[in-house]
Every structure is written in structure tokens, then in C-alpha cells.
Amino acid sequence: MNRVYNFSPGPACLPLKVLEKAAGEMTNYNNSGMSVMEMSHRSKIYEEIIAETQSCLREVMGIPDNYKVLFLQGGASLQFAAVPMNLMNNSGKADYVITGQFSKAAFDEAVKYGGAKIIASSKDENFTYIPEITPDIITPDADYLHICENNTIFGTRFNKLPEVINNIPLVADVSSCILSQPMDVSKYGLMYAGAQKNMGPSGLTVVIVRDDLIGKARESTPKVIDYKIQSENDSMINTPPCYSVYIAQLVFKWLRDDIGGLENMRKINIEKANILYDFIDNSELFKNPVKKEFRSIMNVTFVTGDKDTDAKFIKEAAGAGLVTLGGHRLVGGMRASIYNAMPTDGVKALVEFMKKFESENK
Numbered sequence: 001m002n003r004v005y006n007f008s009p010g011p012a013c014l015p016l017k018v019l020e021k022a023a024g025e026m027t028n029y030n031n032s033g034m035s036v037m038e039m040s041h042r043s044k045i046y047e048e049i050i051a052e053t054q055s056c057l058r059e060v061m062g063i064p065d066n067y068k069v070l071f072l073q074g075g076a077s078l079q080f081a082a083v084p085m086n087l088m089n090n091s092g093k094a095d096y097v098i099t100g101q102f103s104k105a106a107f108d109e110a111v112k113y114g115g116a117k118i119i120a121s122s123k124d125e126n127f128t129y130i131p132e133i134t135p136d137i138i139t140p141d142a143d144y145l146h147i148c149e150n151n152t153i154f155g156t157r158f159n160k161l162p163e164v165i166n167n168i169p170l171v172a173d174v175s176s177c178i179l180s181q182p183m184d185v186s187k188y189g190l191m192y193a194g195a196q197k198n199m200g201p202s203g204l205t206v207v208i209v210r211d212d213l214i215g216k217a218r219e220s221t222p223k224v225i226d227y228k229i230q231s232e233n234d235s236m237i238n239t240p241p242c243y244s245v246y247i248a249q250l251v252f253k254w255l256r257d258d259i260g261g262l263e264n265m266r267k268i269n270i271e272k273a274n275i276l277y278d279f280i281d282n283s284e285l286f287k288n289p290v291k292k293e294f295r296s297i298m299n300v301t302f303v304t305g306d307k308d309t310d311a312k313f314i315k316e317a318a319g320a321g322l323v324t325l326g327g328h329r330l331v332g333g334m335r336a337s338i339y340n341a342m343p344t345d346g347v348k349a350l351v352e353f354m355k356k357f358e359s360e361n362k
């Protein structure tokens, strides 16, 4: 069977070149006589793999030297708890902006550990916009301010970062937007992302954290999510997600060598998103509910307004090799996730199919 265009929100499609490279090395990596999956994480050859993965990510993102990169497990969801356990330990307060399901889940974990407070929310309009964060709503002595930068389910994104006050560290869940465009890492205290949207297979969680925020974890923090212990042990206090780290390295090299870096990636992503949004905006059948200035360039939601027509669309699209277009169970409708690895041709094929479907279902 031919490969399909897979619009899955995650785990998501990977660059074909990466998969083929991994396939070629599957049973014998670099003359080691074994698969990366079979290697001891304490072996020299694996230590080189994890070190090179980190240096590739640092290079591609331009991560400053005063930030540590950690390769952890447990997904973004474990960071919902790891962040307060590690950081909410001075005033014991933290501010949360609720822009969808994942930021609410992060808040729900944080309340277990201290004074987490919702300072803004877009729930009133079903998360179709990003609320304004003005300095007066920020808790002056908060240990951090948490946002979810791209909202995978609702298809919104922060088009600018909130201005924090009193040097409060900005903490961002960037699971579904990391590497989609250049980011000024120095504006964040900490960012975290599950790998399975834009970096590789699930099982790997990347945490990028400023040095001065390390070493504040409360006593009860498990070692595997204690940023100090993990950074002192090169993310290997226990077995890391070895194979996912290796695939992520191939993805970082693909971004660097084939795409030519994040500025190029951004141009491609904006072009892809524009193709889709322009069509939707001119369509009589499909609509996108998000306020234009907050539209995600990674997750594009759309509806016909009729449940049966939505279901018919998803089914027929799958028949045409355009798969995983169903919206999240919370919102229904459709969602096309067009992460880095989705080629422009995939988006064009989707738009062609939408045109045809629209003409047949007037």
C-alpha cells in the first residue's frame, strides 16, 4: 500500500526520509552489529547518540548556553506535575492561562502542589481566541506563569508571548509548536514538549530549562523528574527513551540539512497554513471558528455545521488517502494537523479534495 497523507494530531507523520534512514539502520546501526533499540544506554555508542541529539537540537533552535536540555519520559502530561514540583517552591504560587484542554489539565495538576491560579481564560468563547495577559493580572510574586503556546485541540496559538513582570519565568507547553518556527528561547524560563507532534515518536519528552530554575525541587519530587538530578546525569538517571531519542536526532538533522533551518521551516509552514485557511475562508461549506489573529499554523480546525456531513467528509477523505481528519472528541468537526513533516503537497491534496466534496455536497 502507498503511504497516505496522515493529518493525525499525534503521534503524527514523520519525514519519509527519516523513516527510510531508520529502516536502513534498523538491524545494524553504524557497524555496531545491533539496532539502536538493543543497545545499552551506558555504551559509548549510545552516549554518542544522545549527546549528538542534544547538540543538534541546540544548534537548530539556537538554545543559549545557560539552558539545559533534558530528554525525559512521561509525556507533556508528566510535566504538568513536574513543573510545579520543581518550580512552585518560593512563594508557592503560580499563574495559569487557560486556552484549552491541555492548559486546564496542567492547571489541575498544579493545584495539587500549591497556589495555582487561573489569571485568564478563553473558555467563555469555547477557546476560539487567546486572552490578553496584562501586567495587572499577573500575581507579583508568582513562581512562574504557565501558558500552552499552541492549542492542539482548538487550533489556536499565542501570536506573541505575554509580557511578564518582576522577571517571573514564563513556562510554556510547546508540544505542538516546537520547531515549527524560530523561537527566542531566552524569553522562556522553561519549555516542554512531548516528541510525538513535531520531533519523533512518543516516549520522549524534551524539557529546555534555564539554569537558575534548576535545583529548587521539593523533597518529594521523584528523581526521574527532578531537573537537577536529570541534568547532572545527562538525562540518564535511569534508562532514557533510547530509540525515540535516536529518531529525534534524525528529525533534527532533517530540519537542519534538508529544510535548512527553522526560518525556512516557518516559511513552509505559513505557506501550508495559508493554502488551507484561504480555501476555508472562501468556502461556502467549510468554516474555521478561530479568531483570525490567533489561528494555529499547526492544527487547522474546520466544520461544515452539520454532523452527518462532517462524518461523510472524514470517511470519504480517508478513502482518498487523506486520513485522521476527525476533530478531537471534545469539539467534533474536522482537524488537519499540518506539522513540519506534512508536505505542502499533502495540504494541496486536502484542499483539492475539499473543493470536490463541496461541489458534490451543496
Ligand SMILES: *Cc1c(COP(=O)(O)O)cnc(C)c1O
Residues within 6 Å of the ligand: 010, 074, 075, 076, 077, 078, 102, 148, 150, 151, 152, 173, 174, 175, 176, 194, 195, 197
Ligand atoms: C499532545 C499534547 C499534550 C499531551 O501530551 P502527552 O505527551 O500525551 O502527555 C499536552 N499538551 C499539548 C499542547 C499537546 O499537544
